[in-house]
Amino acid sequence: MAERAKVLKFDAFCWEGVGRAAYKRFAAHHRGVSRQTLLGEGEGEAALSFVTRYFEIQPGGYSTLERHGHPHAVVVLRGRGEVALGGTTHQIAAHDCVYVAPETAHQFRATGGEPLGFLCMVDRVRDRPRPV
Amino acid sequence: MAERAKVLKFDAFCWEGVGRAAYKRFAAHHRGVSRQTLLGEGEGEAALSFVTRYFEIQPGGYSTLERHGHPHAVVVLRGRGEVALGGTTHQIAAHDCVYVAPETAHQFRATGGEPLGFLCMVDRVRDRPRPV
Numbered sequence: 001m002a003e004r005a006k007v008l009k010f011d012a013f014c015w016e017g018v019g020r021a022a023y024k025r026f027a028a029h030h031r032g033v034s035r036q037t038l039l040g041e042g043e044g045e046a047a048l049s050f051v052t053r054y055f056e057i058q059p060g061g062y063s064t065l066e067r068h069g070h071p072h073a074v075v076v077l078r079g080r081g082e083v084a085l086g087g088t089t090h091q092i093a094a095h096d097c098v099y100v101a102p103e104t105a106h107q108f109r110a111t112g113g114e115p116l117g118f119l120c121m122v123d124r125v126r127d128r129p130r131p132v
Numbered sequence: 133m134a135e136r137a138k139v140l141k142f143d144a145f146c147w148e149g150v151g152r153a154a155y156k157r158f159a160a161h162h163r164g165v166s167r168q169t170l171l172g173e174g175e176g177e178a179a180l181s182f183v184t185r186y187f188e189i190q191p192g193g194y195s196t197l198e199r200h201g202h203p204h205a206v207v208v209l210r211g212r213g214e215v216a217l218g219g220t221t222h223q224i225a226a227h228d229c230v231y232v233a234p235e236t237a238h239q240f241r242a243t244g245g246e247p248l249g250f251l252c253m254v255d256r257v258r259d260r261p262r263p264v
Contacts, residue, residue: 003203003233005217010208010227038229039205047203047234049255050182071135071179073171075207075251076142077227085137095142095209097170101135102179119207121253123181 004044013056013078013117017042023055023063029131032061032110040124051124056117057081057110065107070126072100075119080112092116105132136176145188145210145249155187155195161263164193164242172256183256188249189213189242197239202258204232207251212244224248237264 008015015038023033033055040051054077057063065084074083080093084107085100092098092108098118100106110116140147147170155165165187172183186209189195197216206215208228214221215230216239224230224240230250232238242248 003236004231005233005236005238006231007215007217007222007224008229008231010225010229013227015227015229038207039231042231044233045203045231048205048231050205050253052205052207052229052253071177073180073182073184073253075170075184077209083139085139090139092139093142095145095147097140097142097147097184099136099138099140099171099174099177099180101137101176104135104137106137119251121182121184121205 003047008038013054030062030064032058033063049124050121053120053122054117055108055120056115057108058115059110059113062109063107064129065105065132066129067103067105067132068127068129069102070123071102072098072106073121074098074100077117077119079110079114079116081108081110081116083108135179140170145186162194162196164190165195181256182253185252185254186249187252188247189240190247191242191245194241195239196261197237197264198261199235199237199264200259200261201234202255203234204230204238205253206230206232209249209251211242211246211248213240213242213248215240
């Protein structure tokens with residue numbers, strides 16, 4: 001399919017035509033995490049070499065503590081939480097940015113009363129995460 | 133410098149340690165646009181093959197109508213506006229996503245009472261925009 005410019009309309013942290021998926025197919029020390037792939041894997045988007053995903057962690061939930069060779073660029077969209085980066089824990093809130101450097105062990109937690117939602121951009125071609 | 137994981141704290145649509153730059157050095161049919169490069173060009177971020185920028189357009193302002201070979205992945209963070217994509221104009225608001233496919237003529241306009249702010253992710257290595 002030819003590349004096609006488009007707009008994905010937002011409504012209550014869902015996007016038109018975008019499905020909400022489980023974070024991972026198999027449980028690996030995570031809780032309450034969902035994933036929506038916004039841009040980079042859809043039809044007509046092959047020109048994008050990176051993928052823009054939206055992750056949401058329910059209050060009290062957390063992502064897998066893991067590392068991998070590819071970096072992450074993260075921008076928080078809603079809620080409050082913390083991110084562990086190589087042994088240091090940082091408080092994060094809406095619009096804070098996080099750079100997860102290669103091979104840095106990292107984990108996100110939602111610590112507020114509402115979900116912690118963040119964009120996470122990664123290379124389309126990347127290595128698999130390894131639980132720590 | 134070694135790759136270094138980090139958090140950039142947000143405060144009123146500025147980020148810690150990130151300068152606000154003019155959109156372009158030379159005027160080219162744009163008005164009221166500023167740019168902040170959040171992730172992908174800083175020290176210790178060389179592993180990122182793409183750059184996350186934040187653009188803000190003041191009420192009534194607009195970006196250059198232009199095209200280029202690289203695609204854009206855009207996520208609106210604040211305000212209201214419209215984006216022209218290859219001859220079609222779409223209304224956009226906070227958290228809407230826009231995919232600007234290669235060689236699509238595009239232009240953003242702030243149409244509300246507050247600035248239109250959006251993230252725009254691009255490949256680090258990319259061709260120059262050409263005004264339309």
